[in-house]
Amino acid sequence: QVQLVESGGGLVQAGGSLRLSCAASGRTFSGYAMGWFRQAPGKEREFVTAISGYGSSTAYADSVKGRFTISRDNAKNTVYLQMNSLKPEDTAVYYCAARYGTVKISTLLKFDYWGQGTQVTVSS
Numbered sequence: 001q002v003q004l005v006e007s008g009g010g011l012v013q014a015g016g017s018l019r020l021s022c023a024a025s026g027r028t029f030s031g032y033a034m035g036w037f038r039q040a041p042g043k044e045r046e047f048v049t050a051i052s053g054y055g056s057s058t059a060y061a062d063s064v065k066g067r068f069t070i071s072r073d074n075a076k077n078t079v080y081l082q083m084n085s086l087k088p089e090d091t092a093v094y095y096c097a098a099r100y101g102t103v104k105i106s107t108l109l110k111f112d113y114w115g116q117g118t119q120v121t122v123s124s
Contacts, residue, residue: 009118022096
């Protein structure tokens with residue numbers, strides 16, 4: 001089992017940037033595919049991006065392609081979400097997620113473990 005703790009959320013103006021971090025406890029971090037999801041008020045949680053265990057494969061939601069970048073540092077047991085050119089519609093609670101095993105990275109990937117979330121607010 002893995003525990004996930006997100007950090008780095010906050011308030012930013014439209015057009016600005018934020019970097020979220022997700023620290024994972026437990027062993028064999030590289031054995032987990034990692035992902036980011038978000039949930040805006042009154043909306044369902046939606047997929048943002050995912051990355052394979054060694055970072056060779058990624059997937060992005062169309063709404064964030066070209067603006068967001070997922071990366072990971074397996075030596076630090078951490079996955080990152082660099083968010084650039086932020087828009088008010090990016091406002092949401094952002095969740096880190098993990099799934100053990102060698103899986104196909106896609107926007108449809110399901111995850112087993114979840115963090116508590118971090119709030120991102122983009123003002124216009």
